[in-house]
Amino acid sequence: MRILGLGNELRGDDALGILAARKIKQARPDLQVDTPGDTAGILNCLDQGAQLILIDCLQGAGALGSLHRIDLLKDGNQKLRSAMSSHGFDLPSLLELAGNLGATPASLVLFGLEGQDFTLGQGLSALLEENLEELCQGVIQEAQNA
Numbered sequence: 001m002r003i004l005g006l007g008n009e010l011r012g013d014d015a016l017g018i019l020a021a022r023k024i025k026q027a028r029p030d031l032q033v034d035t036p037g038d039t040a041g042i043l044n045c046l047d048q049g050a051q052l053i054l055i056d057c058l059q060g061a062g063a064l065g066s067l068h069r070i071d072l073l074k075d076g077n078q079k080l081r082s083a084m085s086s087h088g089f090d091l092p093s094l095l096e097l098a099g100n101l102g103a104t105p106a107s108l109v110l111f112g113l114e115g116q117d118f119t120l121g122q123g124l125s126a127l128l129e130e131n132l133e134e135l136c137q138g139v140i141q142e143a144q145n146a
Contacts, residue, residue: 001146003139004045005035006056012122013115016057016132019124020111023136031143046098050105051146053139054091057115057128064116065127067135069142072108107146111139 005021008014018035025033036042045052058068072091091110098104113135117125124132 001032001051001053001143002045003031003033003053003055003143004042005033006042006054010120012117012119013057013113013125013128014118015124016113016115016128016135017055020055020132020136020139023132024139027136028140028143031140042094043097046101046103046105050103051107052105052109053142054108054110055135055139056110056112057118058112059115059118062114064114064125065131066114067131067138068110068112068114069138070110070112072110073105109142111135111142 003021003024005017005019005024007017007019009018021033021035024031034045036045042052042054054072062068072095095104095108113128113131115125115128123129
């Protein structure tokens with residue numbers, strides 16, 4: 001199981017995935033945790049049979065600060081249609097490309113919090129900061145159950 005934190009540390013709530021990945025790596029050094037940055041960076045981690053957990057800030061998926069767990073291989077395209085990516089390459093397109101390359105992972109789960117402020121130079125909003133621990137615990141539990 002590999003955990004990938006996505007985002008941009010310089011854009012407010014978009015730093016969520018990277019900050020969560022670091023927190024998880026510190027708490028659980030036995031887990032394989034990376035921060036490829038944007039969605040396109042996931043391509044380097046994809047191969048047939050891989051088990052991946054992605055962490056990212058979501059936009060348009062629910063109430064501010066709400067926690068989401070989306071199984072991208074089962075119902076990801078439907079749920080992600082309402083959620084906007086702040087990255088140059090959206091997850092449904094990534095899944096399609098992975099399939100075309102014969103690199104569809106065995107499991108691909110997205111954990112995220114609904115963000116709001118993606119302003120350059122800002123830190124995480126207070127509500128995301130409050131919910132960060134719950135997000136990290138959910139990711140750790142998912143990794144342990146894999």
